Amino acid sequence: MVYLTRKAEFSASHYYHNPKFSAEENRRIFGKCNNPNGHGHNYLLEVTVKGEVDARSGFVVDLKELKDTMNREVIEALDHRHLNKEVPEFADQIPTSENLAIAIWNRLNSKLNIARLHRVRLYETADLFVDFYGEA
Amino acid sequence: MKAYLTRRYHFSASHRLNNSKLSVEENRRTYGKCNNPHGHGHNYALEVTVSGPVDPETGMVCNLVDLDGFVQREILERYGHANLNTLAEFSQQVPTTENLCAAVYSRLHKDFRLATVEKIRMEETMMNSFEYAGGRELRH
Numbered sequence: 103m104v105y106l107t108r109k110a111e112f113s114a115s116h117y118y119h120n121p122k123f124s125a126e127e128n129r130r131i132f133g134k135c136n137n138p139n140g141h142g143h144n145y146l147l148e149v150t151v152k153g154e155v156d157a158r159s160g161f162v163v164d165l166k167e168l169k170d171t172m173n174r175e176v177i178e179a180l181d182h183r184h185l186n187k188e189v190p191e192f193a194d195q196i197p198t199s200e201n202l203a204i205a206i207w208n209r210l211n212s213k214l215n216i217a218r219l220h221r222v223r224l225y226e227t228a229d230l231f232v233d234f235y236g237e238a
Numbered sequence: 239m240k241a242y243l244t245r246r247y248h249f250s251a252s253h254r255l256n257n258s259k260l261s262v263e264e265n266r267r268t269y270g271k272c273n274n275p276h277g278h279g280h281n282y283a284l285e286v287t288v289s290g291p292v293d294p295e296t297g298m299v300c301n302l303v304d305l306d307g308f309v310q311r312e313i314l315e316r317y318g319h320a321n322l323n324t325l326a327e328f329s330q331q332v333p334t335t336e337n338l339c340a341a342v343y344s345r346l347h348k349d350f351r352l353a354t355v356e357k358i359r360m361e362e363t364m365m366n367s368f369e370y371a372g373g374r375e376l377r378h
Binding site: 118120122123131132133195196197198199200201203204228229230231232233234235237238 | 240
């Protein structure tokens with residue numbers, strides 16, 4: 103089994119707000135992230151796939167296909183977007199890095215026929231990242 | 239949905255690697271420059287990984303304010319700008335980064351209750367890093 107990781111970058115804005123909470127609870131739980139005018143990050147995404155090395159090509163995965171799928175399914179949908187307002191997953195979910203990593207996993211997992219997805223790692227800043235392995 | 243959240247922190251500390259049970263010559267041979275009696279220091283980078291179900295109400299594994307507050311209070315204030323050899327946990331133990339990892343992990347594991355502490359990773363320099371998960375194997 104060999105693991106292969108491809109990186110990509112995107113920039114997006116968001117804010118955290120749960121309509122079920124009072125204004126005071128939202129401020130207490132989400133702090134500065136509750137600012138209704140939003141803020142943004144340069145996200146760094148690492149997608150790791152795994153598989154056996156194909157004897158003929160020497161590949162675990164055709165990198166071009168992986169790159170194209172990541173661009174089509176993730177980057178084009180998220181880059182320079184407002185996550186709360188423009189990405190359907192966040193119509194009723196808080197766009198935290200946890201939920202964003204899960205959304206990216208779901209977007210890729212259904213479209214990647216060429217290799218098994220192992221991990222989605224999403225850096226929100228250099229000092230904060232989330233890993234998702236598809237666990238329930 | 240179970241997710242893993244990793245937060246990176248920084249602190250600077252000094253230490254000297256010396257085992258009082260070894261002779262002067264053995265200490266010098268074992269620890270080399272790190273045995274310098276006057277000590278030396280590092281800029282440590284600490285990564286703390288916690289896991290748990292993502293709370294549907296907040297979208298979080300745990301609130302970063304709580305994790306940051308705990309690490310600040312229990313780890314960074316204790317080790318930041320300290321001489322590690324003077325601390326109780328290193329009175330009988332050499333303050334290598336291996337032992338420092340175990341001390342930090344055990345403090346987090348024992349008292350941080352808001353998510354599962356999975357592992358810590360410590361960079362002593364840009365070239366050396368150590369990971370510890372309470373003796374468990376690490377996942378890739």
